[in-house]
Amino acid sequence: MRTADLPEVRSLGLFESMDESNFDALVQAAYLQTFPAQLDLIAEGDPADFLHVVIEGCVELYARANGRESTMGMVRPVGTFILAAVLKDAVYLMSARTCQKSKVLLIPVEDVRRAFRADEAFARAIVLELAGCYRAVVKEHKDIKLRTAIERLANRLIRYHRDQGETGRVELPYDKRTMASLLGMTPENLSRAFNTLKPYGVDVDGTTIRLNDMKALNGLAKPNHLIDDRTT
Amino acid sequence: MRTADLPEVRSLGLFESMDESNFDALVQAAYLQTFPAQLDLIAEGDPADFLHVVIEGCVELYARANGRESTMGMVRPVGTFILAAVLKDAVYLMSARTCQKSKVLLIPVEDVRRAFRADEAFARAIVLELAGCYRAVVKEHKDIKLRTAIERLANRLIRYHRDQGETGRVELPYDKRTMASLLGMTPENLSRAFNTLKPYGVDVDGTTIRLNDMKALNGLAKPNHLIDDRTT
DNA sequence: TCCGACGCTTGATAAATATCAAGGATAGCC
DNA sequence: GGCTATCCTTGATATTTATCAAGCGTCGGA
DSSP, X not given: OOGGGHHHHHTSTTTTTSOHHHHHHHHHXXXXXXXXXXOEEEOTTSBOOEEEEEEESOEEEEEEETTEEEEEEEEOTTEEESHHHHXXXXXXXXXXXXXXXXXXXXXXXXXXXXXXXXXXXXXXXHHHHHHHHHHHHHHHHHHHHHSOHHHHHHHHHHHHHHHTTSOSEEEOSSOHHHHHHHTTXXXXXXXXXXXXXXXXXXXXXXXXXXXXXXXXXXXXXXXXXXXXXXXX | OOGGGHHHHHTSTTXXXXXXXXXXXXXXXXXXXXXXXXXXXXXXXXXXXXXXXXXXXXXXXXXXXXXXXXXXXXXXXXXXXXXXXXXXXXXXXXXXXXXXSEEEEEEEHHXXXXXXXXXXXXXXXXXXXXXXXXXXXXXHHHHHHHSOHHHHHHHHHHHHHHHTTSOSEEEXXXXXXXXXXXXXXXXXXXXXXXXXXXXXXXXXXXXXXXXXXXXXXHHHHOOOHHHHOSOO
């Protein structure tokens, strides 16, 4: 890795409490690479080789089965992916590809494990990151098992609205096809879901959504912090 | 905890590599309790107080939202639940109740965290358990996003069949209402799904299922080890 | 400027799944 | 034995979601 990138990486939650010498050793072995958009980084079924940390850009996690494909999640800075596979020394359960030009830190599995053993602060940070990812999937799973497609969309809009500062306008972070897959529906259905939400003050203009009646939208969506909050 | 139960607990994967004194301290603080069937152990939204380890019996994890309820998973010996909430010091995302009379080891959160800090072997065991739970949910999530209800049922039958020694007969481990919720469908739909599988050699007699044409069933189900294998 | 590719939308239809209502089997209990 | 509660199944129907096909708009390249 280039020394110019060191401070940036050092300040990430995952590494900031690490011992200096352990961090140096970890970084010595790691690669910080920039990938173009739409590039496949890993494929499900492959054995875990590197822990991936997204530094810039955005990475899509997706999975395939029976000829179908579904977006399982999106990783933005500063998030990791396939941490569980690395720790268990198992194969990847999901594939990953860049959505945009992205900078990714790649740390060989054996070095992650060595640092995990050697550095208590790193071990604790890893565990918190892992627990966070786990809880995120549980929430996704609750979302899809307990809500209809329209409720999922409504809640997602409310969530993005909050994330973006409650201005009455939401900018969709991904194209609609990706949004649809992430929400567990087809693109056609997403279009129709937006139409269904029109009476609740949801106006669509490309990737910009206006939310004109939060009260009505909240009434329909019934947001639940045990599903929609990302931080807890 | 009663001293009579000590060896049994000591031999669990989570504890067997622990230092003697650390194990003693942990066990000193823990409770081994037996609960009757259908008893609520924790409720989603409550702050994490104990790490739960199922020693005997069976515990159902479930969640509610918008007036709906869904079974999120089942924990059998020797599995833990709500480990992530304990480690993150957060609220539970799921509720839990016993399915049968069950023996559960309750370890106060602060003692788990202390042991995690003090004992490297315990920390590693915890991480492996957490990573395992995480991967299990990812698989559940893939199952529901990538398969139809009938495919989910077919694959579940194949999985139980393998677990039970491939005798051509499967004993359902839970009643059909619970199976339906676990598989993300209504009880009525489960009944119909069984009927749909009849031409594939699936014969239902109460909780006993005969699988008379594994080739046909496999052809329909297309099992995928990245979804159906529990160990990796 | 025109063209074509692409992403999105819409309509028509089909398939999957849920709901509501009723009926049967089974098991525990008096 | 008969009663009752519970669970499961079945049928009829409604709702939700997907599929297929076409059309519309935009954007970038020739």
